[in-house]
Amino acid sequence: MSEQPTHFDLETPALLLDEARMLRNIDRLAARTAKLGVPLRPHMKTAMSVDVARCLGWGRDLPVTVSTLAEAEAFFAAGYGDILYAVGIAPPRLPRVKALRDQGCDLTVILDNLDQARAVAQAGVPALIEIDSDGHRSGLDPADPLLVEIANTLANAGCLRGVLTHAGESYAVRGRLAHAAFAERERTAAVAAANALRQAGLPCPVVSVGSTPTAHAATDLSGVTELRAGVYMFFDLVMAGIEVCDLDDIAISVLTTVIGHQRDKGWTLIDAGWMALSRDRGTARQDVDQGYGIVCDVQGRVIPDLLVTATNQEHGIIALRPGTTGSAPDLPVGTQLRILPNHACATAAQHARYAVLPADGGPMKTWDRFGGW
Amino acid sequence: MSEQPTHFDLETPALLLDEARMLRNIDRLAARTAKLGVPLRPHMKTAMSVDVARCLGWGRDLPVTVSTLAEAEAFFAAGYGDILYAVGIAPPRLPRVKALRDQGCDLTVILDNLDQARAVAQAGVPALIEIDSDGHRSGLDPADPLLVEIANTLANAGCLRGVLTHAGESYAVRGRLAHAAFAERERTAAVAAANALRQAGLPCPVVSVGSTPTAHAATDLSGVTELRAGVYMFFDLVMAGIEVCDLDDIAISVLTTVIGHQRDKGWTLIDAGWMALSRDRGTARQDVDQGYGIVCDVQGRVIPDLLVTATNQEHGIIALRPGTTGSAPDLPVGTQLRILPNHACATAAQHARYAVLPADGGPMKTWDRFGGW
Secondary structure (H helix, E strand, O other): OOOOOOOOOOOOOEEEEEHHHHHHHHHHHHHHHHHHOOOEOOEOOOOOOHHHHHOOOOHHHOOEEEOOHHHHHHHHHOOOOEEEEOOOOOHHHHHHHHHHHHOOOEEEEEEOOHHHHHHHHHHOOOEEEEEOOOOOOOOEOOOOOHHHHHHHHHHHOOOEEEEEEOOHHHHHOOOHHHHHHHHHHHHHHHHHHHHHHHHOOOOOOEEEEOOHHHHHHOOOOOOOOEEOOOHHHOOOHHHHHOOOOOHHHOOEEEEEEEEEEEHHHOEEEEOOOHHHHOOOOHHHHOOOOOOOOEEEEOOOOEEEEEEEEEEOOOOEEEEEOOOOOOOOOOOOOOOEEEEEOOOHHHHHOOOOEEEEEOOOOOOOEEEEOOOOO | OOOOOOOOOOOOOEEEEEHHHHHHHHHHHHHHHHHHOOOEOOEOOOOOOHHHHHOOOOHHHOOEEEOOHHHHHHHHHOOOOEEEEOOOOOHHHHHHHHHHHHOOOEEEEEEOOHHHHHHHHHHOOOEEEEEOOOOOOOOEOOOOOHHHHHHHHHHHOOOEEEEEEOOHHHHHOOOHHHHHHHHHHHHHHHHHHHHHHHHOOOOOOEEEEOOHHHHHHOOOOOOOOEEOOOHHHOOOHHHHHOOOOOHHHOOEEEEEEEEEEEHHHOEEEEOOOHHHHOOOOHHHHOOOOOOOOEEEEOOOOEEEEEEEEEEOOOOEEEEEOOOOOOOOOOOOOOOEEEEEOOOHHHHHOOOOEEEEEOOOOOOOEEEEOOOOO
16 A cells, blocks of 8 residues: 555645555456456546556557547547447537547447437447346347347448447445346346347347446356446445445545534535535435545545535535534644545546555656546 | 527537526626625636626626636636635635735635634735624624634734625525525624624725525625625526526526437436536425426427436436326437536536527637636
8 A cells, every 4th residue: 555645735625546546456356357257448437547547557458448539539649549439329429430430549339229320330330239238228128129120230331349238227236246146137138139139140249248346246257258347446435335345445535625613513614515526426325325425534544424414616514424423523724634435437527637646655646637528 | 589509510518608698697687786786796616717707797807706726816817806715715725825916916815713814814815704694604603702803813914804704505495585584694694793893993894795596685785895696697407496597597508419218218318417417416405306407409498397317427318307297209319409407506517618609699609617726
């Protein structure tokens, strides 16, 4: 673990990244995928950073998943050429996809309907067909006859590359057994869809599945060709709440400064509001609601039962967890604290850069994030 | 009203700003403040844009309120020199405040405790003392003896400029009468604090109050020297829900494109998720919960009972308002829609720029936003 400073010479609020924790998280999933025998295609939507991608250990051969074309462009500019854009393609976006492909980027899109398939076939862009494995969002049922119709539309233009699914509902259940069940739902849905295509005489080289909970719980990925996961690099309170990680695996936090108190209410006011923490309340529906985040001291040690209980734009209110007895610790004006986020993707997105605590104990580094569309 | 295009040649998601609606909102509050006889110091934390500030009609004499020093620096660089930084000052931030003041910026800070007052006095920075008028967040009770102690600390260094309050709880009540009651709480608390200082022989030239609901409802501001408000320029669903504006006053929306359907569930999927809309669910505690936003057609006309009911990072799910009978309208893949936001500050903060529909009916303009700290 990297050395933990007792004071940061940084403007607050700031997004801290503990590189040692991140590398440990990266190694943990790499060990799992090696054991499962399925290559990983990391989702970069959480990190949004070329510097983080470089920590994944593949060099420029890293296959990546992205959530926007802005990310695809940034990763291609940084030398990454095998990119999956894993949000259903809006047909007006195809000229921009084509422009990247024309520059030599092997960019694949995803889709789940005939309107998209016709547009993609006309544009000559390779695509995966999205399969619904859990009723969470988009995707076709593997038994839907439309699947083969869409696949034929793509295949006739040489654009059919395979199938993909993501069990977003795995975030709503707790524990390895529950996640393993979702992993098996991902696998059976994707493999069933691939088999339906093959039975129709169509190719299906890619069978792509994944989410952080299912990637960490899967025991058998027979028939699967690649695994996707993103938040596993950083983790967060939502992942800790469903037992995919421990609190001390969470690699990002928001550094903040105490600006005041309302002592009669037990409140400590900090300079991190929802602008720095995000409005994400992902733990609100979990067994333990962590408010807007768990409070740690400046060295990252959890202060028991202390939460950010409310936020305004640039103010956070720290108080004891509702229902807790006792008194909140005295945190004088000027004290630096760290807040562990509910949802790493949402909190990191509020920041333009990471202040990185290097794994080698050297001086702090700054890594830029990108954003937008 | 500006002409409403039937198609936007824009990458989606994009933040649209209807300049005509914004100018109407600006004129509405300007007329009120003229009638009340109190000058406005607009809060720029919603707009985060020099172009929007230029629409306020004061030229470089515009006194502004900001929520970060990054905003203060951006506004000073654009020629605005009278700036109130209205978040309790973190003492480590004072060198940056001083640097702006040394360049000629008349930057004022706020505070509510002795630790801050001592640091501010030592730095020689003018300050307002924050008063709590509604139990919402920070600030001193006007009867707290600490008020005069803090004021003396500031006055001894020539740093006492006055008092300030903000009734954030006014957002939690509905209707003009309820807001007028909060406006009177702001006024009485701030004036009581000012009188306490004057009775102690201290100066109190500035008595600053305000929020958008109270600014629109106040009937008497005797003793007040300036009014602050920010979201009034754009408005949003939270403000509409408490009857401060109508839906057709809301000047910003998120342009999005339909990317698919789950027809058995009545879902339409769009390319605006929480990254474009924010995670703000400010209407969840109102009488009418608007989900993640109300759906309008591309020309900005509300589609009855259609909401963004769920979001992931880059996906939104549109469905009928829960409890509504009937079927959702058919919105083919590729259809452009506009989403009215719960909270203009939070939604706008997710975007780097505005795509502006000009009030004069001319071609679209792009206005940059700034952010960060």
